[in-house]
C-alpha cells in the first residue's frame with residue numbers, strides 16, 4: 001500500500017501527507033490510481049475525500065490520488081500555485097486523463113455542484129473527444145448544510161457530464177448496512193454528509209463507512225474494467 005491517509009484532530013488531511021502523496025504519485029506514474037477529485041471550501045467535502053481514500057487503500061494493486069480544483073474568480077488573470085497553501089494539489093488534465101477510475105466530490109451549491117468543479121469539467125472537451133475516460137468507473141459525493149438541501153440532486157448533477165464522457169457510474173448498494181442505518185448522510189446514488197449550518201459537524205460513523213465503501217467499490221471495479 002503506497003499511500004497512507006493521515007488525519008488531524010478534525011479529520012482533515014494534513015498538508016504533509018498531501019505533499020508526500022503528490023511526490024509519491026509522481027514517482028509511481030505507472031501504477032493504476034483512482035482519482036479522488038473534489039472542491040471544498042470549508043473542509044467537509046475534503047474530509048469525505050480522505051475517507052474515500054481509505055476505502056481505496058483496502059484494494060490491492062491500485063492507489064488513491066487526491067486532487068482538488070482551484071476556486072474560480074472573476075479575475076481570470078490571477079495565476080494560482082500548482083500546490084495550494086492548504087488541501088490537495090490542484091488536478092492537472094493529465095491526471096484526470098490517466099486515472100483508472102474517478103470519485104468526484106463537491107459541496108452542494110443550490111442543489112448543484114459548485115462552480116469550480118463545473119469550471120474544471122467544462123475544460124475537459126479534449127478528453128471527451130478522444131474518449132479518454134470512456135469505460136472507466138466513477139462515483140460522486142457531496143456535503144450539504146441541510147439534510148434535505150439537495151444531496152441527491154448534487155450527486156446526480158456531477159454524474160451527468162461523466163455520462164457524456166462514457167464513464168461507468170456506480171453508487172452504493174443496499175448490501176452496505178450503513179445505508180439503511182444512517183440517520184444523517186448517505187444515499188444509494190453516492191456518499192453524502194450532513195454538515196449542518198452553524199458549527200459544521202464531522203462525518204458520522206455511517207457517513208465514513210459509506211465513503212469507504214464507495215472508494216473500495218470503485219477501486220475493485222477499476223481493476224476489473226482495466227484493459
Ligand SMILES: Cc1cc2nc3c(=O)[nH]c(=O)nc-3n(C[C@H](O)[C@H](O)[C@H](O)COP(=O)(O)O)c2cc1C
Pocket residue numbers: 039040041042043044045046106107108109110111112143144145146147148149150195
Ligand atoms: C452559495 C452556497 C450555496 C449553498 N447551497 C446549499 C444547498 O442548496 N443546500 C444545502 O444543504 N447546503 C447548501 N450550502 C451549504 C454547503 O453545501 C455546506 O456548507 C457544505 O457542507 C460545505 O462543504 P465544504 O466544507 O466542502 O466547502 C450552500 C453554501 C453556499 C456558500
